Amino acid sequence: MSAETIAFIGGGNMASAIIGGLLRAGMKPAQFLIVEPYAPQREKLIGEFGVAALAAGDAGLAAAGTIVWAVKPQLFSAAAEPIKAWLGGALHLSVMAGIRSESIVAATGSERVVRSMPNTPALIGKGIAGLFARTAVSGEERATVERLLAPTGQTLWVEREDDLDAVTALSGSGPAYFFFFVEAMMAAAVDMGLTAEQGKRLALATCAGAAALGLGSDESPTTLRERVTSKGGTTHAAITSMQADGVDAAIQRAVLAAQKRAAELGREFG
Numbered sequence: 001m002s003a004e005t006i007a008f009i010g011g012g013n014m015a016s017a018i019i020g021g022l023l024r025a026g027m028k029p030a031q032f033l034i035v036e037p038y039a040p041q042r043e044k045l046i047g048e049f050g051v052a053a054l055a056a057g058d059a060g061l062a063a064a065g066t067i068v069w070a071v072k073p074q075l076f077s078a079a080a081e082p083i084k085a086w087l088g089g090a091l092h093l094s095v096m097a098g099i100r101s102e103s104i105v106a107a108t109g110s111e112r113v114v115r116s117m118p119n120t121p122a123l124i125g126k127g128i129a130g131l132f133a134r135t136a137v138s139g140e141e142r143a144t145v146e147r148l149l150a151p152t153g154q155t156l157w158v159e160r161e162d163d164l165d166a167v168t169a170l171s172g173s174g175p176a177y178f179f180f181f182v183e184a185m186m187a188a189a190v191d192m193g194l195t196a197e198q199g200k201r202l203a204l205a206t207c208a209g210a211a212a213l214g215l216g217s218d219e220s221p222t223t224l225r226e227r228v229t230s231k232g233g234t235t236h237a238a239i240t241s242m243q244a245d246g247v248d249a250a251i252q253r254a255v256l257a258a259q260k261r262a263a264e265l266g267r268e269f270g
């Protein structure tokens with residue numbers, strides 16, 4: 001192991017998305033060390049990526065230049081405690097929701113901490129990750145983090161750490177809101193006599209097309225929505241129904257609930 005080694009504490013969904021992306025971008029399996037207590041998951045990582053995976057961290061961690069924290073926030077303290085002696089020399093990158101950088105400094109003994117909030121489209125290189133760096137992190141280390149996350153999609157730096165709670169609520173959790181919407185579209189498709197499969201195809205292609213249209217256009221989502229909405233037509237009927245049901249306000253409340261929960265996770269498990 002060397003300073004080029006990237007160690008992951010937790011080898012689940014998010015770790016796999018980042019490791020897979022970096023391997024596709026040309027990093028070598030020997031550059032990774034994963035600490036993952038769940039044996040079937042360890043075997044999956046070894047089989048899929050050819051990386052080294054240990055049930056528990058050991059002194060070898062001290063050589064890693066970068067340590068990525070990818071355990072559930074609830075498990076952070078318990079995961080850090082037994083390996084603390086070997087963490088002080090590394091740059092730490094957390095993907096954990098809520099856990100404050102101050103808690104990561106206290107648990108690792110390193111001031112060089114970057115927090116990120118990726119999302120699951122990272123699995124196909126189409127994610128977006130919010131990033132926050134503590135002042136001890138150098139410009140070069142910020143660039144290192146950007147390189148690490150580049151294969152997973154876009155990155156966006158925020159200046160205030162608390163803003164990561166809003167990023168978590170928007171883009172971290174956002175893919176689930178989108179699938180929730182698609183599930184409802186599919187249920188409506190079935191109500192109207194289409195099959196669920198037809199509903200899924202129509203809903204996903206429509207959402208993907210609308211997102212691509214929005215990304216490629218200088219016009220606001222409001223203008224793009226209005227362009228679909230003919231006077232007295234079908235879209236007007238649907239939007240009027242959603243407004244009467246308070247769907248927009250409900251979505252805003254839901255996103256704020258996620259932001260509040262992110263802050264709570266930091267207080268409860270930091």
Ligand SMILES: NC(=O)C1=CN([C@@H]2O[C@H](COP(=O)(O)OP(=O)(O)OC[C@H]3O[C@@H](n4cnc5c(N)ncnc54)[C@H](OP(=O)(O)O)[C@@H]3O)[C@@H](O)[C@H]2O)C=CC1
Pocket residue numbers: 009010011012013014015035036037038041069070071072073075078079080095096097117118119120172173
């Ligand atoms: N999923 C998402 O959309 C996003 C998740 N995140 C954040 O990423 C983090 C990881 O989430 P995700 O990848 O979905 O979760 P997973 O449950 O898939 O991965 C976490 C892994 O860590 C393992 N683990 C548990 N205890 C330890 C330990 N002591 N040492 C090392 N590994 C341990 C778990 O094993 P076991 O299963 O045995 O407990 C599990 O395999 C979370 O903090 C979450 O907030 C961030 C952005 C988006």
Ligand SMILES: O=C(O)[C@@H]1CCC=N1
Pocket residue numbers: 097168172173
């Ligand atoms: O639900 C969660 O807590 C994590 C953080 C963002 C997405 N999943």
